[in-house]
Amino acid sequence: xxxxxxxxxxxxxxxxxxxxxxxxxxxxxxxxxxxxxxxxxxxxxxxxxxxxxxxxxxxxxxxxxxxxxxxxxxxxxxxxxxxxxxxxxxxxxxxxxxxxxxxxxxxxxxxxxxxxxxxxxxxxxxxxxxxxxxxxxxxxxxxxxxxxxxxxxxxxxxxxxxxxxxxxxxxxxxxxxxxxxxxxxxxxxxxxxxxxxxxxxxxxxxxxxxxxxxxxxxxxxxxxx
Numbered sequence: 001x002x003x004x005x006x007x008x009x010x011x012x013x014x015x016x017x018x019x020x021x022x023x024x025x026x027x028x029x030x031x032x033x034x035x036x037x038x039x040x041x042x043x044x045x046x047x048x049x050x051x052x053x054x055x056x057x058x059x060x061x062x063x064x065x066x067x068x069x070x071x072x073x074x075x076x077x078x079x080x081x082x083x084x085x086x087x088x089x090x091x092x093x094x095x096x097x098x099x100x101x102x103x104x105x106x107x108x109x110x111x112x113x114x115x116x117x118x119x120x121x122x123x124x125x126x127x128x129x130x131x132x133x134x135x136x137x138x139x140x141x142x143x144x145x146x147x148x149x150x151x152x153x154x155x156x157x158x159x160x161x162x163x164x165x166x167x168x169x170x171x172x173x174x175x176x177x178x179x180x181x182x183x184x185x186x187x188x189x190x191x192x193x194x195x196x197x198x199x200x201x202x203x204x205x206x207x208x209x210x211x212x213x214x215x216x217x218x219x220x221x222x223x224x225x
Contacts, residue, residue: 098127
């Protein structure tokens with residue numbers, strides 16, 4: 001009986017290979033259990049970006065809440081706790097509320113003639129900084145927990161190439177969904193063209209505005225001499 005429990009706990013290489021095929025085909029075939037377990041599903045990364053934009057950055061937390069049970073059902077040594085995903089969602093929502101208070105409340109108090117702006121601005125800025133920092137930290141923790149689960153799943157499948165640490169830090173759940181899609185399509189060994197394209201665009205969007213900003217500062221300084 002003990003041996004059977006151990007076999008059910010960790011999937012074999014063949015079971016993980018069947019996982020990708022069954023999900024792609026959406027066959028819903030019973031894997032031997034009375035209640036078939038959920039497994040990670042393919043999702044459009046572009047759609048995830050769109051959902052993140054329209055939800056003002058809250059969707060990444062929702063993604064982890066939805067994906068955690070699926071990743072945990074792979075029965076690897078690493079697991080994602082529900083409490084951590086819900087905490088992430090809480091701080092993401094708090095960040096949005098804090099930003100809204102920062103921009104809207106002083107205007108409302110001005111309209112009413114009240115003057116507690118300094119307190120409101122200080123409090124809202126503190127909440128923005130705290131919630132943003134904690135959201136970032138928890139997002140990184142969740143990303144690397146997810147990456148660890150995918151690594152263990154790939155080990156069982158006999159694949160030595162692992163998800164990129166750099167892209168995991170920069171793109172977080174968007175990149176992890178990209179890797180899940182690759183696993184389901186048996187494309188783990190192909191070049192990661194998509195992330196590199198977005199990485200280059202990301203650098204351009206950051207470096208170009210920063211360069212223009214610095215150029216403006218130096219131009220202003222030079223004009224004073």
